[in-house]
Amino acid sequence: MSRKPIVRMAELEIDPDTLETYRALLTEEIEASLALEDGVLSLNAVSIRDNPNQIRILEIYADQEAYEAHLRTPHFLKYKNQTAHMVTSLTLIEVDPIAMHAKP
16 A cells, blocks of 8 residues: 555534534544544644634645554544534545644
8 A cells, every 4th residue: 555645624514403412523533533542643623714614624644554454443434424414415525734733
């Protein structure tokens, strides 16, 4: 497999009646992924200010293998199963990094 980092943007729309629960489950999943998976380099979730049920997640994985492994983890599968009915729209976008930096 390629050692090229995988960068994705997820655009989600969440049922407003489930937004608080969804946000808690998303936070739990992100924290578990970063703590337990070496191949998950970064997961950042934001909501659109004037439309908070629209969520954007920037995902960075070490490589394709790390991304595929993430999709099989118990914490991701729990998140996916518990939130499936809350997500009214999901678009996964493959993106290419231009300039991505973080302070250590």
